[in-house]
Amino acid sequence: MTTRQSLNELLAVLEEIRSNDYPDVPKELIEKIAMSQYDNQDARNKARSETMSILADYVNRTGGLEA
Amino acid sequence: MLHFDKMTLRDFGPYKGEQTIDFSDRSGVSIIWGNNGRGKTTLLNALRYGLFGVIQRRNGILKNLSEMGNKEAVQEGRYGFTVILDMTNDGDTYKLTRQLKLRPGIVKPSGEEDYEKVLFLERDGSILSPEDRNHELNVIMPEQVARFFLFDAELLQEYEELLETNTSDGEQIKNSIEKILGVPVLQNGVVDVEDCLSNYEKQKSRAARADDKTVQLGQEMENLTANIEEHQNIIKEKQAELSDLIRKKSVLEGRMADTDKLRNWIVQRNEAQKSQEKHEDELETVQSKIRDLMKNAWRGMLLTTVRDLREKIEAEEYALDAKKQKRTVADRFIMEMKKAISERTCPICGQEVSGDIVEHLRAKINESTNEYVGLSEEERQRLYDLQNQMLAIRQLSADVSDVRQGVAHLENRRDELQIAISECRQQIEELHDNIKRYGEDAEEADVLSISREHSDVEQTIRDVRRGIEDENKKLTELKMNKERVAATIDKMAGGTDYRLASRKYELCEHVFRIFEKSKTRYRERLKENVEKDATALFVQLTGDKDYIGLKINDNYGLEIIHKSGRTVPSRSSGYEHIVALSLIGALHKNAPLRGPIIMDSPFGRLDPTHKANIVRTLPGMAEQSMLLAYIGEIDEQVARFELGSHLIHEYKLERVSSMHTEIV
Ligand SMILES: Nc1ncnc2c1ncn2[C@@H]1O[C@H](COP(=O)(O)OP(=O)(O)OP(=O)(O)O)[C@@H](O)[C@H]1O
Ligand SMILES: [Mg+2]
Numbered sequence: 001m002t003t004r005q006s007l008n009e010l011l012a013v014l015e016e017i018r019s020n021d022y023p024d025v026p027k028e029l030i031e032k033i034a035m036s037q038y039d040n041q042d043a044r045n046k047a048r049s050e051t052m053s054i055l056a057d058y059v060n061r062t063g064g065l066e067a
Numbered sequence: 068m069l070h071f072d073k074m075t076l077r078d079f080g081p082y083k084g085e086q087t088i089d090f091s092d093r094s095g096v097s098i099i100w101g102n103n104g105r106g107k108t109t110l111l112n113a114l115r116y117g118l119f120g121v122i123q124r125r126n127g128i129l130k131n132l133s134e135m136g137n138k139e140a141v142q143e144g145r146y147g148f149t150v151i152l153d154m155t156n157d158g159d160t161y162k163l164t165r166q167l168k169l170r171p172g173i174v175k176p177s178g179e180e181d182y183e184k185v186l187f188l189e190r191d192g193s194i195l196s197p198e199d200r201n202h203e204l205n206v207i208m209p210e211q212v213a214r215f216f217l218f219d220a221e222l223l224q225e226y227e228e229l230l231e232t233n234t235s236d237g238e239q240i241k242n243s244i245e246k247i248l249g250v251p252v253l254q255n256g257v258v259d260v261e262d263c264l265s266n267y268e269k270q271k272s273r274a275a276r277a278d279d280k281t282v283q284l285g286q287e288m289e290n291l292t293a294n295i296e297e298h299q300n301i302i303k304e305k306q307a308e309l310s311d312l313i314r315k316k317s318v319l320e321g322r323m324a325d326t327d328k329l330r331n332w333i334v335q336r337n338e339a340q341k342s343q344e345k346h347e348d349e350l351e352t353v354q355s356k357i358r359d360l361m362k363n364a365w366r367g368m369l370l371t372t373v374r375d376l377r378e379k380i381e382a383e384e385y386a387l388d389a390k391k392q393k394r395t396v397a398d399r400f401i402m403e404m405k406k407a408i409s410e411r412t413c414p415i416c417g418q419e420v421s422g423d424i425v426e427h428l429r430a431k432i433n434e435s436t437n438e439y440v441g442l443s444e445e446e447r448q449r450l451y452d453l454q455n456q457m458l459a460i461r462q463l464s465a466d467v468s469d470v471r472q473g474v475a476h477l478e479n480r481r482d483e484l485q486i487a488i489s490e491c492r493q494q495i496e497e498l499h500d501n502i503k504r505y506g507e508d509a510e511e512a513d514v515l516s517i518s519r520e521h522s523d524v525e526q527t528i529r530d531v532r533r534g535i536e537d538e539n540k541k542l543t544e545l546k547m548n549k550e551r552v553a554a555t556i557d558k559m560a561g562g563t564d565y566r567l568a569s570r571k572y573e574l575c576e577h578v579f580r581i582f583e584k585s586k587t588r589y590r591e592r593l594k595e596n597v598e599k600d601a602t603a604l605f606v607q608l609t610g611d612k613d614y615i616g617l618k619i620n621d622n623y624g625l626e627i628i629h630k631s632g633r634t635v636p637s638r639s640s641g642y643e644h645i646v647a648l649s650l651i652g653a654l655h656k657n658a659p660l661r662g663p664i665i666m667d668s669p670f671g672r673l674d675p676t677h678k679a680n681i682v683r684t685l686p687g688m689a690e691q692s693m694l695l696a697y698i699g700e701i702d703e704q705v706a707r708f709e710l711g712s713h714l715i716h717e718y719k720l721e722r723v724s725s726m727h728t729e730i731v
Contacts, residue, residue, distance in 0.1 A: 007659040009596075010249050013589045014581060021584070022577040030581055033260070037252045038659070042205035044255065051259040052266075055575060059267075064570030065577070 007038060024065055029058050069156045069207055069662035070691050074117070077149035078137040080109040081728040088718060088730050090693065092155070095713040096685055098694045098706060099730075101720030106728045107695035111217055111667045117150040117165050119210045120184070131179050132167050138726045146176055156207050162189040163204075208662060212247040214240075215651050216662050220669040223647040224640065229624030235317030241622045248593050249659040253586040260579045267572040268292060274565040275556045281565070284556045291549040295542060302538045305531050312528045319521045326514045329502065333514060336498040343491035350484040357477045360470055369463075377460050380453050387442060387450040394441030401435055404428045593657060594619050600653035601625055601646075607684050608645050610676040617649060625650055641672045648681065652688040663691035670700045682706050686713035 014030050032054050040047035073089045076082040088110070090097055101107045112122045112135075122129040129135065136148045147168040154161045166185040173181045188200040195203060208216065228237035245251065272292060276285030323330070403414055408428055411420045420428075442450065557569065598619040605617050605627075617625040618634060625646050627635040638646070648669075655661065664685075670678045678701045685692050694706075707714060721729045 007249065009592070009657075010252060010585075010589055010659065013592060014253075014585045017584045017588065018581050022581055025574065025577045025581060030578065033256055033578070033582075034252060037256045037259070038249070039206070041251055041255070042202060042209065047255055048259045048262060051256070052263050055260070055263050055578065059571045059574055062574075063567060064572070065574040 010034065026058075029054070068690060069660075070154060071114070071663055072153040072155065074110075074113060074153070075149075075151040076113055078140040078145055079113050079116075079148040079150060080135055080137065081106045081726060082109070082113075082730070083137045083139050083723070083727045086730050089716065090691065091715050093715055094686075094690045095715040096682075096692050096694060096710050097716040097718070098696060098714070099718045099720065100696060100698050100703075101728070102697050102722075104725070105720035105722060107697070107720065108219065108667055110695060111219065111665060113150050114152070114665060115213065115217055117152040117163055118204065118208050119213065120165060120186070132184075133176065133179055133182050136167070139724070147182060154207075160191050161203075161207070163187070209246065209660075211243050212658075212660065214243060215247055215654055215658075215664075217665050218651070219667045220644065220671060224643050226624075226647040226650060227643055229622045230620070230626065231624075232622070235313045235320065237622055237624075238313060239317065244623045244654060245590075247654055247658045247660055248597075250586070250590060250593070252659075253582055253589055256582040257579070257586055260575065260582055264572070264575045264579050265292070265296070267568065267575045271553075271565065271568040271572050274562070274568040278562050278565055280559050281556050284552055284559070288549065288552050288556065291545055291552060295545045295549065298538050298542045298545065302535055302542070305535045305538065309528065309531045309535070312524055312531065316521065316524045316528065319517055319524060322517050323521060326517065330514050330518065332498050332501050336495055336502065339491050339494045339498065343488055343495065346484050346488045346491065350481060350488065353477050353481045353484065357474060357481065360474050360477070373460055373463060377457070380456050380460070384450065384453045384457065387446055387453070390446070391442050391450070394439045397435050397439035398441075401432050404432050594621075594623070596657050597623060597650070597653045598625070600656045601649040604652040604684060604688070605646065605649040608649060608677065608680045609642075610674065610680065617646065623650070641674070641677065644669075644672055645677060645681075648688075652684070655689050661690065663693065664689040665693045665695070667695045668697065668700060669694065670696065675702070675705070678702075679705050679709055682709040686710065 011031060011034060014034055015027060018025055018027060018030050033051050036050040036054065037047050040050065070092065071090045072092050073087055075085060075087045077085045088099075099107065099110065116122050116135075122132065122135055133147065136146055140146075147166065149164065149166040149168075151165075152161075152163040154163065164185070164187040167182050168185060169176055170181055170183050176182060186200070188195045188203060190203065214222075225236060226240065228234050229240055231237055245254075269289075269292060272285050272288035274285075275281040275288060278285070406414055407420050408425050411425070412418070413420055556565070598617060601619070602616040605625075606615070613630050614627050614635065615630045616628045618628050619625055627638055627642065627646065629635050635642075651664070655664065669681065673681070682694075682701060682705070685694070719731050721731050723729055
């Protein structure tokens, strides 16, 4: 039996989908959101506002997806 | 990964004074041996208290914490207790202190309110603020998943609920499983990103409205969005209602199980009361029928007397009648003879009647007149009376004969009913005693209303579910509309503002889809992995070689697969236990959250082979584990042999008094 590092497993699934279906979204953005959600499972409001600001930061910096 | 280094107890339950149990910082297994009543479950509770501040008793959570303070210490004037946990998690060192102690100024408490709760958490030597402390504890060990770390083996059968569909207990366990596996990370991500998405969408429609070409479409878009939000809110409310209802249902189910016996007694008693009433009603009817019949039954009783009387009357009547008859015959004879004398001719043969014959006839007529005198006036009256009496007697004895039979039949029934009623009374009395003894604090009406309430709640749950479905249908329709409008706006290619808003929206949408798809895929993968790992463990644990694996369902319930490929129906309690352990082991392998396993009396139901298999498998299930076992629950030699170098420590819980245990 192999032991798995399961947050890695979770991140790996996100990465799998991102790289195959939505490569226009950067990997770090997804990881950042996932980590914030992981760290704030007991604080839903904080998790939500952090997620919002992570997205807003990126979107405002880059102007969203290239048309 | 969470690791317990040591635990210090002060006056906690039977652990009088200050006592420390060193789990060491090494990986492996500790065994704590203690006989019944020495304090194994109390140790589990000490850990639970340290981490979550609650103490679990068989019948629920301990309300008056102060009860846990060592009784002998109380006599010596020490009140309250302390649990200190030294632990490490991902490279950080923690010291957790939880205490129940007297409020300042109080020497002798008069109630729970004279105590206060104290909690400290030091991380790497510095004390954390209350917010940081709570957050840190939640991260190290969330209470919802405690069941996979601290467990009382007797509760392992609750995992059987996972094989049922739609039970609220099963739902709760499933949620805990997903929680330990990290599914909420993605689930919450989906929800939060969707929130962002709707913000960007609003920006987009605002931009469309600001553009001359798309003012109207922008407006329509905003309306649709508002409409959609409204329905989403309704759904949210309904979902909150639903989870409330499900919680309520599970509480009711718990209470139903608790009061099952009581409810049966009450139902039986009510039935007995009903049949007593029925019998009493019938008895009433029977008795009134008997009374009616008895009204005429005196006739039955008089029947012999009447018969005697009748015979006498008949005899007298007969005699008088005969006398009357004879007289009539005699009268006719005298008349004929008188005719013969006067006409001198025989009225029969027509011959002449001679003088001496005439003489003879005269003598005869005299004789007859004297002999057949007929009835006197009195006798005639008497005959008349007798005839009337006979008439009365005949009426009297009409239908009298079957009354007696009917009464006898009814009397039998009456006796039967009386016996049945007294049996009912006795049964009711016994049930009443049981009810009183068992349910002193349970209101009878409550107990019965629980099942009624339960079916009401179930009905409401169905209604709310249907409501949610309907709302979802409306929502899908609105969303489709919105997409159409959005596509039209996109085609009309608004100004730069619109295009910018649109690009932001799209990015966010992609992020949303990534989380959404990942959630589904992660769940699928978890199920595969949990099934695989549980099977691997199960194969090591099982003593039956025909059992070749486990199959997982959507609730993470596991069924045993027989080598024929079929699932094993209604497995035994021992196997329920082994399957539950396999599941817990597999969860530990797949969870982002790692920690020790502490098992309280885990071998009770198992045979020696399974006991040895579990001990052997334990070091592979978790980095750190503790076995709380009574002496002889598993053979010490077997345990030591199977664990080998994985066995770190053995402790014994030694009795000093019934209220004082020492850890040695
Ligand atoms: N406040 C207290 N002060 C002293 N002793 C206490 C206190 N509360 C409970 N006890 C005693 O501590 C013991 C608790 O037993 P516990 O349930 O932990 O035993 P156990 O080892 O799990 O036993 P079993 O094998 O029967 O499950 C009991 O004997 C109880 O009488
Ligand atoms: Mg116990």
